[in-house]
Amino acid sequence: MGVIKRNNVKVSGEGIKTLFFVHGYGCDQNMWRFILPAFENRFKVVLIDLLGSGDSDVDAYDFDKYSSLEAHADDIIAVCEELSLNQIILVGHSVSSMIGAHVAAKRGDLIDKLIMICPSPKYINDGDYVGGFEEAQIQEMVDTLESNYLGWSSAITPVIMGNPKRPELTKELETSFCRNVPEIAKHFARVTFLGDEREILGKVSSKTLILYCHPDVISPKEVPQYVHRSILGSSISMLKAEGHCPQMSAPEETIAAINEFLLN
Amino acid sequence: MCESGDLELQIRDIDIYNTAPCGFLSSLPDGKIVKINDTLLQIMGLNRIQVLNKMYFQEFLNTGGKIYYETHYMPKLIQQKVIKEINFQFITHNKEKTAVLVNTVSAFNSEGEVILNNSAIVDISQRKLYEQELLLSKEKSKALSTELGKRNQQLENYARIVTHDIKVPLANITGILNMLTDEDAKLSGEEQEQYLGLLGTSFQNLNDLVDSIFDYYQTDKLSRDKLTEIDLEQLLTDIISLIDAERKVKFNLVGTSVLIKTNKGALKQILLNLLVNAIKYNDKSIVKIGIVCKVLNDHYLFEVSDNGVGIKNENLKKIFTLFSTLNTIDRFKNQGTGVGLASAKRILDQIGGDISVTSEMSKGSTFSFTINR
Numbered sequence: 001m002g003v004i005k006r007n008n009v010k011v012s013g014e015g016i017k018t019l020f021f022v023h024g025y026g027c028d029q030n031m032w033r034f035i036l037p038a039f040e041n042r043f044k045v046v047l048i049d050l051l052g053s054g055d056s057d058v059d060a061y062d063f064d065k066y067s068s069l070e071a072h073a074d075d076i077i078a079v080c081e082e083l084s085l086n087q088i089i090l091v092g093h094s095v096s097s098m099i100g101a102h103v104a105a106k107r108g109d110l111i112d113k114l115i116m117i118c119p120s121p122k123y124i125n126d127g128d129y130v131g132g133f134e135e136a137q138i139q140e141m142v143d144t145l146e147s148n149y150l151g152w153s154s155a156i157t158p159v160i161m162g163n164p165k166r167p168e169l170t171k172e173l174e175t176s177f178c179r180n181v182p183e184i185a186k187h188f189a190r191v192t193f194l195g196d197e198r199e200i201l202g203k204v205s206s207k208t209l210i211l212y213c214h215p216d217v218i219s220p221k222e223v224p225q226y227v228h229r230s231i232l233g234s235s236i237s238m239l240k241a242e243g244h245c246p247q248m249s250a251p252e253e254t255i256a257a258i259n260e261f262l263l264n
Numbered sequence: 265m266c267e268s269g270d271l272e273l274q275i276r277d278i279d280i281y282n283t284a285p286c287g288f289l290s291s292l293p294d295g296k297i298v299k300i301n302d303t304l305l306q307i308m309g310l311n312r313i314q315v316l317n318k319m320y321f322q323e324f325l326n327t328g329g330k331i332y333y334e335t336h337y338m339p340k341l342i343q344q345k346v347i348k349e350i351n352f353q354f355i356t357h358n359k360e361k362t363a364v365l366v367n368t369v370s371a372f373n374s375e376g377e378v379i380l381n382n383s384a385i386v387d388i389s390q391r392k393l394y395e396q397e398l399l400l401s402k403e404k405s406k407a408l409s410t411e412l413g414k415r416n417q418q419l420e421n422y423a424r425i426v427t428h429d430i431k432v433p434l435a436n437i438t439g440i441l442n443m444l445t446d447e448d449a450k451l452s453g454e455e456q457e458q459y460l461g462l463l464g465t466s467f468q469n470l471n472d473l474v475d476s477i478f479d480y481y482q483t484d485k486l487s488r489d490k491l492t493e494i495d496l497e498q499l500l501t502d503i504i505s506l507i508d509a510e511r512k513v514k515f516n517l518v519g520t521s522v523l524i525k526t527n528k529g530a531l532k533q534i535l536l537n538l539l540v541n542a543i544k545y546n547d548k549s550i551v552k553i554g555i556v557c558k559v560l561n562d563h564y565l566f567e568v569s570d571n572g573v574g575i576k577n578e579n580l581k582k583i584f585t586l587f588s589t590l591n592t593i594d595r596f597k598n599q600g601t602g603v604g605l606a607s608a609k610r611i612l613d614q615i616g617g618d619i620s621v622t623s624e625m626s627k628g629s630t631f632s633f634t635i636n637r
Contacts (some may be wrong), residue, residue, distance in 0.1 A: 024335070025335055026334075026336045026339065027335070027336070027339045027340075030343060031339060033343075033399045035587070092432030094335075133327065136326065139328075139329075139330035140326055140327055141327065141328035141329075141331045141332060143328060144326075144327070144328035144329055144331070144332045144351075144352070144353070145332070159501065193331075216334075217322065217327075217331065217333075217334060218330075218331055218334050229403045231470035242294045242295075242337075243294065243295075243338060244334035244335070245335055245338060245339050245342075248338070248339055248343070249293065249338070249342060250293070
C-alpha cells in the first residue's frame with residue numbers, strides 16, 4: 001500500500017504554497033476542520049492521519065518501528081516526496097510539533113516554515129527542566145485509556161456494522177472521530193509522553209512559530225518557552241484560548257496567529 | 265381527586281435537580297463550572313460557594329484524566345456536541361478517588377454557538393471494582409490458556425514421536441518373531457540365538473523409552489519436593505554406585521564435599537542423567553568423568569565433564585529438546601531416547617536454574633548447570 005493510502009492523506013485547496021497539517025496524540029485529521037476553510041482558498045492543504053490513528057492503515061502499525069517519533073517523521077517525508085512537495089509550511093499540533101522538528105532536522109530542504117501548536121519535547125520533569133508531569137502520572141493516564149476501552153469499542157462497532165446506504169452514516173462517521181485501536185493508542189501514549197525530544201530542537205533551522213495556551217495541563221507555559229529558547233530565531237505567541245486544542249476551541253484566534261506569522 | 269391533587273403538588277415540590285440519584289454539572293466551554301447539583305457536591309465533598317465560577321471541570325480529574333480530557337474528551341465534544349460513557353476518576357476534596365461515568369451534551373444559544381456543556385455523572389465505584397476483578401481474571405485465564413496451548417502442543421508432538429519410536433522396535437520384534445516361527449526358514453541354532461539376542465535388544469530399547477518417558481513426566485512431581493540439606497559427596501557416591509557397579513569409570517570430584525540445601529530428588533535425577541550420558545556416549549577405553557561443584561552467592565554451579573565422543577556444534581542447541589536424539593549410537597549399541605537432557609532442562613526450568621554445554625568433537629563435553637539458592 002502506498003503512503004498516500006496508508007496515512008489517509010487528503011489534499012485540498014488551491015495555491016502555490018503547501019500547508020501541511022499533522023494532528024496530535026488522541027485524534028486525527030478532523031481536528032483541523034474548523035480552521036481549514038480559512039486557508040483552502042490561498043494554499044494547497046495536505047492532511048494526514050499519523051499511522052495508527054484515524055483512518056490510517058492500522059494493520060501497518062509496527063510497534064517496534066513506531067517506538068520513535070522519527071518513524072512518523074519519515075512517513076511525512078515520504079508523503080512530501082510522493083506528492084513532490086517542497087518548501088512546505090508544516091503545522092504540527094502537540095506531539096506532532098516534535099515530529100515536525102524531526103522532519104525539519106532531517107530534511108530542512110522540505111520545510112520552509114514550521115508552526116508548533118502547544119509543543120512539548122518532554123512531558124516528565126527532569127532536574128531543572130519543567131515538563132509538568134511525574135512518571136507515575138503518565139502511567140495513570142495509560143490506565144485511563146484502558147478504562148475507556150469499552151467506550152471505544154462501542155464507538156467502533158457501528159462502523160464495523162455500517163452500511164453506507166443507511167442515512168445514519170453521517171452520525172456514525174462523527175462517532176468514529178477520535179476512535180483508536182486500544183493497543184496502538186496505549187503504545188502511542190507511551191511513545192509520546194515518556195519520550196525526550198529535547199535534543200532535536202537544536203537541529204531545527206527552519207523559521208519557526210510556537211503557539212501556546214495558558215493554562216494548558218499537557219504543555220504548561222514553561223515548556224513552550226523552553227522550546228522557544230532551544231530553537232534559535234523562533235517566534236512565540238500565547239493565545240487567549242485555554243486548554244490544549246486551540247485549533248478546535250478557538251479556531252478564529254488560531255487562524256489569525258498563523259496568518260500573522262505567514263504574512264510577516 | 266383531592267388526594268391525587270395533593271400528590272401532584274408534593275411531586276412538584278420535590279427538587280429533582282438537587283436530589284437526583286446522579287450528579288449534574290453545567291460548565292462553560294472552557295470547563296468553568298456554573299451550575300452543580302447537591303448530589304455531585306456530596307460526592308466531591310465540596311460546597312456550592314467553593315465551586316461555582318471558581319472551579320473547572322478538569323480540576324475534578326486525576327492527572328491521567330486531565331490528559332484524557334484534553335486529548336480525547338474535549339476534542340470529541342467540540343466535534344460531536346455529545347459524548348457518552350467516559351470513565352473518569354474524580355479526586356474529591358478529601359483526596360479520595362471515585363470512579364465515575366460521564367455523559368455530556370452541549371447546549372446552544374440562538375446563533376447555534378455552544379454556551380454550556382451539561383454533564384450527568386454516575387458514581388460507579390462498585391462497578392469499577394467488579395470490572396477490575398473481571399479484567400484480572402481475564403488476564404489470568406489468558407495466561408492459563410497460553411500455557412495449556414503450549415502443553416497441548418507438547419503432548420501432540422509427544423504422541424507423534426512416541427508412536428514412531430515405539431513402532432520401530434515393535435516392527436523389529438514382529439519381524440524377528442516371524443523369522444523364528446517360520447518353519448520353512450530352517451534356522452541354525454546359531455542363527456536362532458542371534459535373532460533371540462536382537463529380540464532382547466529391541467525389548468530393552470522399548471523398555472528404556474518407556475522408562476525415560478515416565479521419568480520425564482515425573483519431573484513435575486520431583487520439582488515439588490521440599491528443599492533439604494544434602495551431603496553432596498554422599499549423594500554422588502550413591503549415584504556412582506548405581507551407574508558404575510563394576511568400578512570401570514574414573515571419577516574426579518572437586519569441591520563436592522559440601523552440604524547444600526536444595527531439592528534432592530531433582531538434583532539426583534539431573535546428575536544421574538548427565539552421568540549416564542557421559543558413560544554411554546564414550547568411545548575411550550577408560551571413561552573419565554570430572555564433577556565440580558561451586559557454591560556461589562545466589563546459586564550452586566555444577567560442572568560435569570567427560571572424555572566422550574563430543575557433540576557437533578550445530579547440535580549443541582537442540583540436545584535439550586524433547587526427543588531430539590542425534591542419531592548417535594552409544595557404546596552399548598543402543599540409540600538414545602532423546603529424553604534425558606530434556607528432563608534435566610525441564611526440572612531446572614521448574615526449580616529455578618539453567619543448563620548449558622560446551623563440547624569438542626572426540627575430546628569430550630562439559631555440561632554446566634546452576635540451581636538457584
